[in-house]
Amino acid sequence: xxxxxxxxxxxxxxxxxxxxxxxxxxxxxxxxxxxxxxxxxxxxxxxxxxxxxxxxxxxxxxxxxxxxxxxxxxxxxxxxxxxxxxxxxxxxxxxxxxxxxxxxxxxxxxxxxxxxxxxxxxxxxxxxxxxxxxxxxxxxxxxxxxxxxxxxxxxxxxxxxxxxxxxxxxxxxxxxxxxxxxxxxxxxxxxxxxxxxxxxxxxxxxxxxxxxxxxxxxxxxxxxxxxxxxxxxxxxxxxxxxxxxxxxxxxxxxxxxxxxxxxxxxxxxxxxxxxxxxxxxxxxxxxxxxxxxxxxxxxxxxxxxxxxxxxxxxxxxxxxxxxxxxxxxxxxxxxxxxxxxxxxxxxxxxxxxxxxxxxxxxxxxxxxxxxxxxxxxxxx
RNA sequence: GGGCGUGUGGCUGAGCAGCAAAGGCAACAGACUGUAAAUCUGUCGGGGUAACCCUUCGUAGGUGCAAGUCCUACCGCGCCCA
Numbered sequence: 001x002x003x004x005x006x007x008x009x010x011x012x013x014x015x016x017x018x019x020x021x022x023x024x025x026x027x028x029x030x031x032x033x034x035x036x037x038x039x040x041x042x043x044x045x046x047x048x049x050x051x052x053x054x055x056x057x058x059x060x061x062x063x064x065x066x067x068x069x070x071x072x073x074x075x076x077x078x079x080x081x082x083x084x085x086x087x088x089x090x091x092x093x094x095x096x097x098x099x100x101x102x103x104x105x106x107x108x109x110x111x112x113x114x115x116x117x118x119x120x121x122x123x124x125x126x127x128x129x130x131x132x133x134x135x136x137x138x139x140x141x142x143x144x145x146x147x148x149x150x151x152x153x154x155x156x157x158x159x160x161x162x163x164x165x166x167x168x169x170x171x172x173x174x175x176x177x178x179x180x181x182x183x184x185x186x187x188x189x190x191x192x193x194x195x196x197x198x199x200x201x202x203x204x205x206x207x208x209x210x211x212x213x214x215x216x217x218x219x220x221x222x223x224x225x226x227x228x229x230x231x232x233x234x235x236x237x238x239x240x241x242x243x244x245x246x247x248x249x250x251x252x253x254x255x256x257x258x259x260x261x262x263x264x265x266x267x268x269x270x271x272x273x274x275x276x277x278x279x280x281x282x283x284x285x286x287x288x289x290x291x292x293x294x295x296x297x298x299x300x301x302x303x304x305x306x307x308x309x310x311x312x313x314x315x316x317x318x319x320x321x322x323x324x325x326x327x328x329x330x331x332x333x334x335x336x337x338x339x340x341x342x343x344x345x346x347x348x349x350x351x352x353x354x355x356x357x358x359x360x361x362x363x364x365x366x367x368x369x370x371x372x373x374x375x376x377x378x379x380x
Numbered sequence: 381g382g383g384c385g386u387g388u389g390g391c392u393g394a395g396c397a398g399c400a401a402a403g404g405c406a407a408c409a410g411a412c413u414g415u416a417a418a419u420c421u422g423u424c425g426g427g428g429u430a431a432c433c434c435u436u437c438g439u440a441g442g443u444g445c446a447a448g449u450c451c452u453a454c455c456g457c458g459c460c461c462a
Contacts, residue, residue: 036415057414095414104416111413144416175414212414240414270414277413292415299418300411315407345418346406353418 001167001208001235003266003287007375013258013285014375019055019266021087021167021208023079026054028266029282029375031273031368032089032290033361037062038072038082040361041295042354045084050331051361052369055086055167057290060160061093061152065143069163077165088166089290092157092199094192094212094240095271097139098175101129106179111242111272112250113178125183134174136191154195155202162205170238171199173212175270178242185216193228200232208235210268213257217244222253226260236266239286243272251280258285275304275367282371283380294364298356301345304363312356317342330362 007016019026033040033048035056040048048056063072075081078088098110102123133140138153152160157172173192176185196211203209211234215221229237239257243250254269261267266287273281273291281289294304301313305325310317312324320338332341332355344352374380 032414034415041415041418059415062415089414091414096416099414100416109413170414173414238414268414272413274413289414291413292417293413296412296415296417296419301418302412348418350418 003236003264005264009283009375009380010378012283012380013255014283014380015285015287016372016375017266017287019087019288023085023087023167024054026087026288027372028287029368029372030054030288031278031294031364032057032268032288033364034290034292034295035082035084037066038078040357041299042350042357043361045082047358048084048361049086051358052365053086053361054365055088055288056084057089057091058164058166059093059096060090060157060164060169061096061141063090063164064093064152064160065145065150069160073163073165077163079165087168089168089268090161090164090166090170091270091290092161092170092172092212093152094157094170094173095175096141097132097134097173098177100141100144101132101134101139102127102177102179105130106177108177108179110175110178112247113242113245123177123180123184125181125187127180127184138172138195139174154198158199158202158209162203162207165205166207168208168210168236169203171196171209171211171234173214173238173240175240176214176216176242178216180216182218182221185214185218185221189214189221189225193225196229196232196234200234210234210236210238210266212238212240212270213261214241215257216241217249217253219253219256222256223260226257230261234265236268237261238268238270240270247277247280250277251284254281254284254286273364275364278368279371279380282368282375294360295357298360299353301352301356302360303341303356304360312338312342312352313345314342315346318346324356324359325363328359328363328366330359332356332359332362 002020004018005015017028019028032055033053036059038058072078072081141150143150154172161169172195174188176188192214211229213225213229215225243253269281269286269289273289303310303312303324306327317338323333325333341355
């Protein structure tokens with residue numbers, strides 16, 4: 001993998017780049033659609049290309065459980081397995097440390113604390129989630145599929161990711177929960193840092209390996225983590241964990257980190273990408289970012305349009321014989337109307353979710369494309 | 381004509397003396413940011429912020445302190461026998 005910076009904004013930390021891999025080039029800044037189980041749910045790979053998606057991220061934990069990395073490897077590795085010819089990343093499974101752990105215990109999201117939830121900082125040093133066990137060498141999971149005990153640490157994650165064979169792989173980290181206090185995060189960070197060094201040592205493939213910066217909302221820890229991870233011989237960097245109480249803080253927190261990372265290497269923001277967040281995170285210096293929102297919300301019946309977020313399950317849309325977005329040029333907007341899509345969703349037809357997934361991805365990718373153009377024109 | 385059965389809130393469907401009445405569906409509202417996620421939450425007879433009040437279980441009477449819940453008649457629907 002090679003990363004070229006084409007232009008640096010004079011108005012912000014934003015930059016235009018080219019991420020070159022053996023499976024093609026990614027123009028950055030770029031949204032990375034999520035293909036957890038080696039598929040963008042509801043779409044086939046050819047359709048995903050048609051949404052202007054340049055690179056996908058799949059998940060180590062999920063592929064380890066099903067079908068198992070050996071199957072993927074035997075199929076000729078993940079590109080051949082899923083017939084995706086462009087670049088691919090795999091996440092390390094670090095997010096599942098959060099999601100299946102404290103995330104489940106407290107009903108939390110990982111990025112921004114929900115309004116209703118008070119900042120109790122109830123997760124203190126040495127706390128353990130109920131269903132998984134976070135140890136020094138890794139994490140003991142229970143398979144959500146059949147209850148089997150599974151152990152994944154940095155070594156295991158890298159070995160699995162090598163077998164899966166994505167272009168870019170991530171170090172195994174602990175994604176700390178928003179309710180964790182400073183002491184918890186500090187101790188967790190030290191572990192994530194040790195794990196980062198192990199990941200670098202263990203990796204034998206020529207895949208690009210990205211280290212992950214944690215540190216939650218704490219400035220000292222974010223900077224400490226960025227300095228440490230940034231000093232290691234990674235090919236790029238992920239920025240993970242939570243970003244404070246509200247979105248205004250998010251950009252600032254990303255900048256704490258970005259300013260400590262080597263400038264020439266790509267920065268990937270893990271799991272952030274509401275439309276309204278995109279300009280902020282890109283202006284803070286993020287090159288790539290993945291987010292489940294366009295695909296996940298599509299399966300909930302939500303269409304993203306220039307008129308805002310539309311809940312296409314609402315009965316009023318049965319009476320609207322017009323495209324989801326009058327300005328959108330995607331195949332769905334060219335060929336289908338709201339009344340039909342609403343009908344499909346109400347009838348429980350999977351094609352409704354498929355059409356929305358296609359449109360949302362196209363819409364998000366076009367949105368980022370426009371931000372790239374703004375950087376080109378020197379507007380942001 | 382005779383016998384048996386049935387009639388519940390937008391639909392469906394429990395309840396068989398102490399209910400504004402289970403469940404499901406639909407409807408409406410909300411949530412979802414490195415996907416245990418085609419999911420979850422709330423409302424769902426009317427009125428009031430609320431303790432509370434009012435109107436409901438085919439229709440009309442009756443027996444009970446109390447009736448969708450028991451009795452009688454009628455009406456509608458279903459099946460069976462003539």
